[in-house]
Amino acid sequence: MTSSRNDCLALDAADALAPLRAQFDLPKDVIYLDGNSLGARPIASAKRAQEVITGEWGVGLIRSWNEADWFALPRTLGDNLAPIIGAGKGEVVVTDTTSSNLFKVMAAALDAQRERSPKRKVVISERSNFPTDLYIVQGLTRLLDDGYSLRLIDSPDELQSALGDDVAVVLLTHVNYRTGAMYDMKARTAEIHASGALAVWDLCHSAGAVPVDLNGADADYAVGCTYKYLNGGPGSPAFVWVNKKHQDTFWQPLSGWWGHRTPFAMTPEYTPDDGIGRYLCGTQPIVSLSLVQCGLDIFAQTSMDALRRKSLALTDLFIKLVEERCAEFPLTLVTPRDHASRGSQVSFEHPEGFAVIQALIARGVIGDYREPRIMRFGMTPLYTSFADVWDSVEILRDVLSTGSWDKPEFHRRGTVT
Amino acid sequence: MTSSRNDCLALDAADALAPLRAQFDLPKDVIYLDGNSLGARPIASAKRAQEVITGEWGVGLIRSWNEADWFALPRTLGDNLAPIIGAGKGEVVVTDTTSSNLFKVMAAALDAQRERSPKRKVVISERSNFPTDLYIVQGLTRLLDDGYSLRLIDSPDELQSALGDDVAVVLLTHVNYRTGAMYDMKARTAEIHASGALAVWDLCHSAGAVPVDLNGADADYAVGCTYKYLNGGPGSPAFVWVNKKHQDTFWQPLSGWWGHRTPFAMTPEYTPDDGIGRYLCGTQPIVSLSLVQCGLDIFAQTSMDALRRKSLALTDLFIKLVEERCAEFPLTLVTPRDHASRGSQVSFEHPEGFAVIQALIARGVIGDYREPRIMRFGMTPLYTSFADVWDSVEILRDVLSTGSWDKPEFHRRGTVT
Numbered sequence: 001m002t003s004s005r006n007d008c009l010a011l012d013a014a015d016a017l018a019p020l021r022a023q024f025d026l027p028k029d030v031i032y033l034d035g036n037s038l039g040a041r042p043i044a045s046a047k048r049a050q051e052v053i054t055g056e057w058g059v060g061l062i063r064s065w066n067e068a069d070w071f072a073l074p075r076t077l078g079d080n081l082a083p084i085i086g087a088g089k090g091e092v093v094v095t096d097t098t099s100s101n102l103f104k105v106m107a108a109a110l111d112a113q114r115e116r117s118p119k120r121k122v123v124i125s126e127r128s129n130f131p132t133d134l135y136i137v138q139g140l141t142r143l144l145d146d147g148y149s150l151r152l153i154d155s156p157d158e159l160q161s162a163l164g165d166d167v168a169v170v171l172l173t174h175v176n177y178r179t180g181a182m183y184d185m186k187a188r189t190a191e192i193h194a195s196g197a198l199a200v201w202d203l204c205h206s207a208g209a210v211p212v213d214l215n216g217a218d219a220d221y222a223v224g225c226t227y228k229y230l231n232g233g234p235g236s237p238a239f240v241w242v243n244k245k246h247q248d249t250f251w252q253p254l255s256g257w258w259g260h261r262t263p264f265a266m267t268p269e270y271t272p273d274d275g276i277g278r279y280l281c282g283t284q285p286i287v288s289l290s291l292v293q294c295g296l297d298i299f300a301q302t303s304m305d306a307l308r309r310k311s312l313a314l315t316d317l318f319i320k321l322v323e324e325r326c327a328e329f330p331l332t333l334v335t336p337r338d339h340a341s342r343g344s345q346v347s348f349e350h351p352e353g354f355a356v357i358q359a360l361i362a363r364g365v366i367g368d369y370r371e372p373r374i375m376r377f378g379m380t381p382l383y384t385s386f387a388d389v390w391d392s393v394e395i396l397r398d399v400l401s402t403g404s405w406d407k408p409e410f411h412r413r414g415t416v417t
Numbered sequence: 418m419t420s421s422r423n424d425c426l427a428l429d430a431a432d433a434l435a436p437l438r439a440q441f442d443l444p445k446d447v448i449y450l451d452g453n454s455l456g457a458r459p460i461a462s463a464k465r466a467q468e469v470i471t472g473e474w475g476v477g478l479i480r481s482w483n484e485a486d487w488f489a490l491p492r493t494l495g496d497n498l499a500p501i502i503g504a505g506k507g508e509v510v511v512t513d514t515t516s517s518n519l520f521k522v523m524a525a526a527l528d529a530q531r532e533r534s535p536k537r538k539v540v541i542s543e544r545s546n547f548p549t550d551l552y553i554v555q556g557l558t559r560l561l562d563d564g565y566s567l568r569l570i571d572s573p574d575e576l577q578s579a580l581g582d583d584v585a586v587v588l589l590t591h592v593n594y595r596t597g598a599m600y601d602m603k604a605r606t607a608e609i610h611a612s613g614a615l616a617v618w619d620l621c622h623s624a625g626a627v628p629v630d631l632n633g634a635d636a637d638y639a640v641g642c643t644y645k646y647l648n649g650g651p652g653s654p655a656f657v658w659v660n661k662k663h664q665d666t667f668w669q670p671l672s673g674w675w676g677h678r679t680p681f682a683m684t685p686e687y688t689p690d691d692g693i694g695r696y697l698c699g700t701q702p703i704v705s706l707s708l709v710q711c712g713l714d715i716f717a718q719t720s721m722d723a724l725r726r727k728s729l730a731l732t733d734l735f736i737k738l739v740e741e742r743c744a745e746f747p748l749t750l751v752t753p754r755d756h757a758s759r760g761s762q763v764s765f766e767h768p769e770g771f772a773v774i775q776a777l778i779a780r781g782v783i784g785d786y787r788e789p790r791i792m793r794f795g796m797t798p799l800y801t802s803f804a805d806v807w808d809s810v811e812i813l814r815d816v817l818s819t820g821s822w823d824k825p826e827f828h829r830r831g832t833v834t
Contacts, residue, residue, distance in 0.1 A: 025475040034479045041475040049466045049704065057651055058442040058458040062451045062783060070651060097699025099673030100517055107560060127685050132674035132699065135687035139672035143524060143560070152685065227700070234474055234487060234703035255556035256516030257549035266788050268544050268569065270552035282514025282549065283644070285705030286651035287466065366479060371683050 005394075008317075008386035017310050021383040023298050024231075031388045031395075033367045036177075036205060036345045036378030039231030042294040052290045070286050074237075074258075077289065078276065080296045081230070081239055084304060085203060085222070086213030092241045093276050094226060094292055095258075095284055098204055101223040101240040102136045104252040104279055106169065108242070109198045109221055110140070110148065111251050113168040117196060120168035124159070124197070127152040130177045133202055137171065156183065163195035170197050174212065175205035175343030178370050180315075180335040182210060182343045186217040193218070204228060207239070208295075209311070209344035209380075211304040214241055221246070229344065229380060231295035236288050240279045247275045256281035298382060310381035311344040314389055318346045318377060321393040329400045334374060345378045352405060354413070356396075359405035365392045422811075425734075425803035434727050438800040440715050441648075448805045448812075450784045453594075453622060453762045453795030456648030459711040469707045487703050491654075491675075494706070495693065497713045498647070498656055501721060502620060502639070503630030509658045510693050511643060511709055512675075512701055515621055518640040518657040519553045521669040521696055523586065525659070526615045526638055527557070527565065528668050530585040534613060537585035541576070541614070544569040547594045550619055554588065573600065580612035587614050591629065592622035592760030595787050597752040599627060599760045603634040610635070621645060624656070625712075626728070626761035626797075628721040631658055638663070646761065646797060648712035653705050657696045664692045673698035715799060727798035728761040731806055735763045735794060738810040746817045751791060762795045769822060771830070773813075776822035782809045 012018050025041045026032055032040055056064040065071050078092030085092070095101070106123070113120045123137050134150065141148040153162050159170070170192045175182045185201060192199040198220040206212050208229030214222055222241040226232035242250055251272070257263045258280035261271045272278035319333060334347040350356050350373060357369040367377045377392070399405050429435050442458045443449055449457055473481040482488050495509035502509070512518070523540065530537045540554050551567065558565040570579050576587070587609045592599045602618060609616040620641030623629050625648075631639055639658040643649035659667055668689070674680045675697035678688045689695035736750060751764040767773050767790060774786040784794045794809070816822050 025471065027476050027478070030478070032478060038474075038479045038482075040478065041470065046467060046470050046475075049470050050463060053458065053463050053466050053650070053708075054442065057455075058463075059444050061444070061447070061449060061457065062455045062785060063778070064651070065455075096517065097513070097673065097701070099675075099699030100513065100671055103671055111560075129685075130674075131677070131680075131683050131685060131687075134685050135672045135674055135677065138687045139670035142668075143528075143670035145561075145563070225700070233470070234481070235700045235706070236702060236704075238699070251559075253556035253560035254517055254520055255552045256514065257547075257552055258516075260548070260552065263548075264788070266548050268546075268548060268551050270548075270555045282516030282655070283642070283652045284514070285653060285702040287653075287708065288702030288705040289652070291470075291704065361480070368479060371681070 005387065005390045008390040011386040015310065015386070017302060017306060017381055018385065020298060020301065021385065024383045026383060029364050031365045031392045033365065033377040033379065033384065033388070033392060035380030035383070036209070036228055036376065037368050038234060039228055039295065039380070040383055042231055042298055044297065045233060045291045045294040048291060048294050049287060052287050073286065073289050074280055074284060075277070077292050077296070078239060080293065084212070084299055085207055085224070085241065086215050087241050088215065088244070090275055091244060092239055093279050094237050094239045094289065095280055096238060098202070098223050098225045098238040099132045099136055100254065101238050101279070102133060102202070103140060104254050105200055105221040105223055105240060106137055106140050106171065108250040108252045109169040109200055110144070112246065113198065117168070120166055120197070121148045122167045123148070123150050123169050123171060124162050124167055125150060125152060125171045127154050128176060128178060129173050130202065130204065133171060133173060159188065160191060163192065163197060165196060167195060167197045169200055171200045171202070173202040173204065175210065177205055178334070178347060178374050180343040180345040180347050182341050184340065185212070185219065189217045189219050205343055208299060211308050219243060226292050226295065230292070231298070232292040233288060236292050237284060242276060242279065250278070252279060254281040258282060307381045311379055312339055312342070314379040314381060314384055314386065315342060315344065315346050317386060318379065318389050318393065321389065322348065322396065325393055326397050326400055344380065345376055347374050347376050349373045350375055355405045355410040356399060358410035359399045360396060362410070363395050363399065365395050422804065422807045425807040428803040432727065432803070434719060434723060434798055435802065437715060437718065438802065441800045443800060446781050448782045448809045450782065450794040450796065450801065450805070450809060452797030452800070453626070453645055453793065454785050455651060456645055456712065456797070457800055459648055459715055461714065462650060462708045462711040465708060465711050466704060469704050490703065490706050491697055491701060492694070494709050494713070495656060497710065501629070501716055502624055502641070502658065503632050504658050505632065505661070507692055508661060509656050510696050511654050511656045511706065512697055513655060515619070515640050515642045515655040516549045516553055517671065518655050518696070519550060519619070520557060521671050522617055522638040522640055522657060523554055523557050523588065525667045525669045526586040526617055527561070529663065530615065534585070537583055537614070538565045539584045540565070540567050540586050540588060541579050541584055542567060542569060542588045544571050545593060545595060546590050547619065547621065550588060550590060576605065577608060580609065580614060582613060584612060584614045586617055588617045588619070590619040590621065592627065594622055595751070595764060595791050597760040597762040597764050599758050601757065602629070602636065606634045606636050622760055622762070625716060628725050636660060643709050643712065647709070648715070649709040650705060653709050654701060659693060659696065667695070669696060671698040675699060724798045728796055729756055729759070731796040731798060731801055731803065732759060732761065732763050734803060734806050735796065735810065738806065739765065739813065742810055743814050743817055761797065762793055764791050764793050766790045767792055772827040773816060773822045775827035776816045777813060779827070780812050780816065782812050
């Protein structure tokens with residue numbers, strides 16, 4: 001039973017992860033429930049940025065490509081990130097954006113199928129997938145101009161019947177950005193493989209949020225970002241993983257010089273590097289890339305199992321408190337109650353969700369809004385406390401009961417909602 | 418006549434651009450002649466990074482996408498960069514890497530030709546082009562798998578005869594990375610257009626180095642980096658330009674959500690933004706991206722014409738002093754003597770160029786080496802002084818005359834040469 005703020009404070013006092021919060025810079029007047037969109041700032045990032053900027057760039061200048069190992073950074077960070085997603089050394093690189101990595105991966109998967117099963121020309125994904133995933137497939141299939149198409153399913157239940165001998169690749173996002181619903185990666189991958197298709201997983205809302213076991217699931221390819229639960233910084237470079245069994249055979253078209261076997265030989269013919277290196281393309285933004293390590297350093301102090309236990313406790317508590325204490329308001333839980341199907345966020349629909357979120361932000365509770373009508377609250381066990389959950393629900397109750405959300409300024413849309 | 422160090426000091430004293438050097442952090446023990454590979458650090462970058470990291474990210478958190486205009490940054494920086502390359506407002510975005518931007522641009526150009534002249538399936542470029550340009554075309558043509566091919570010319574003289582009614586696009590790098598030779602962009606573009614092909618220009622060694630007039634030349638597409646002469650920081654995001662006449666018609670396959678007309682409507686169908694915005698793809702590395710402005714702020718204090726005058730004076734002086742004072746050593750000038758054909762670097766061949774460059778670096782003169790046998794010396798008039806030129810040639814003379822380059826440690830190759 002958690003029915004008072006004191007109960008929440010007791011949970012925080014007993015929480016072995018609670019001390020990790022001190023490694024983040026969180027404004028005192030804010031309850032931050034948007035780590036699912038942009039992770040909070042590791043305090044170490046400011047010092048690290050100064051080292052990279054004034055030391056490695058300013059003093060080291062061009063020499064830092066060797067001496068500060070800038071060129072190795074995508075691989076070093078990939079190795080450090082790997083355990084969080086159930087991957088091994090040499091299987092991950094941190095580079096580019098999720099969207100461009102997805103382009104590489106989808107092209108690689110279609111290329112593999114073109115050799116194996118040339119009649120398979122359909123990509124399956126979900127209509128409710130994060131739009132950029134669909135846009136990238138649309139761009140790629142239009143470019144290929146050879147009968148490739150995107151088939152959208154409206155719910156996970158439709159996957160089985162959508163699979164057929166024309167399907168080349170299934171692209172699924174492990175945890176849905178809107179609802180927080182999570183796929184059983186292992187079961188779905190097996191189902192996809194049984195039909196003869198390849199499985200591509202988008203881990204943007206999973207990496208650092210829930211335990212992921214890419215090798216255990218025998219997935220084929222995966223991409224994800226580092227700026228949400230991994231706290232790499234705004235727009236920090238994304239990651240891309242490929243199963244060892246494809247590593248030396250896959251091909252991808254963004255074949256820039258960083259993916260070449262001997263980039264500094266400067267030969268006119270492209271020869272791909274062995275393994276994961278061939279996913280690299282162009283010169284990476286070293287300052288932003290360097291800060292990814294500061295987030296990973298905090299993960300190295302705990303485990304995804306411990307984080308998962310706290311995450312489920314936080315989301316359970318948030319759901320319970322909202323349903324008990326805001327029962328008279330038109331809130332509908334969108335996120336699955338079943339633990340096995342839930343990521344690390346809680347989403348509620350409200351007819352005026354946009355304005356309610358703006359009113360909450362004005363009161364210091366930062367969640368966010370996604371069309372249509374969905375209010376998202378991300379629980380990030382590295383820095384979200386049980387008291388944060390209590391306080392945010394109390395402020396939500398106050399905003400709803402006073403109707404303070406119904407002001408013109410809370411209905412006004414910015415560029416980025 | 419410049420025949421003494423005092424003459425060089427007099428040139429510096431009379432140089433109206435000399436005070437700009439104080440805006441860069443240059444180590445006291447270094448003569449930096451490698452701004453053509455990685456630009457020096459604007460002093461303002463450290464403070465700006467702290468503002469972005471501790472203020473915009475740490476305190477602003479997710480709100481900074483709107484409040485700090487992060488989402489607009491690729492366009493804002495593009496507008497600020499535009500005058501340096503003869504482009505207008507709304508014609509440039511700063512985003513992604515040169516390699517991935519080149520993929521977008523080449524796909525866009527081939528797509529345009531597919532509609533206009535479907536039989537044109539050849540891309541012309543130079544064998545001596547920077548390799549990533551060739552690798553990207555190889556990746557794209559393999560992906561298209563529809564008869565597209567890359568035709569390499571061995572020298573600019575071969576361009577005219579290589580042009581024919583099968584040529585879709587010509588991809589040239591304005592200033593060659595090895596030799597420093599510069600094309601006449603306007604004349605070559607006219608020649609390319611006359612044959613029915615489209616002209617794509619890589620400005621990596623031009624932007625901020627020499628006056629560029631993309632609109633004056635009526636070029637079609639252009640890409641370039643910001644981390645060389647523009648001093649944006651290691652691996653800072655690249656830029657992409659498209660001629661106004663193509664802006665609302667071009668299509669490119671890396672169609673991520675940042676290029677969507679209404680990215681936050683989260684609709685499953687991709688609808689490209691008007692104009693240059695459709696070159697955007699995924700979420701950008703905001704810290705690295707923000708630092709690009711620090712470099713542009715210094716360019717705003719002068720003009721490309723003034724920089725060009727000093728650049729030619731520096732490269733003229735460097736050539737003259739090397740040829741006079743190192744006449745007895747096997748150095749061969751690779752860079753054109755003709756001003757109209759010269760970028761902002763001087764390259765000399767030496768049979769042991771690699772070791773000589775390492776020995777120079779050990780003495781504090783930072784140039785770099787490119788296969789085969791080429792020693793590159795970049796002159797960056799924002800911070801290179803005439804005394805730097807004198808001193809570097811004296812140290813080169815000493816290294817060559819004492820044979821101090823011939824030590825085992827100077828023959829050892831690192832990852833990045």
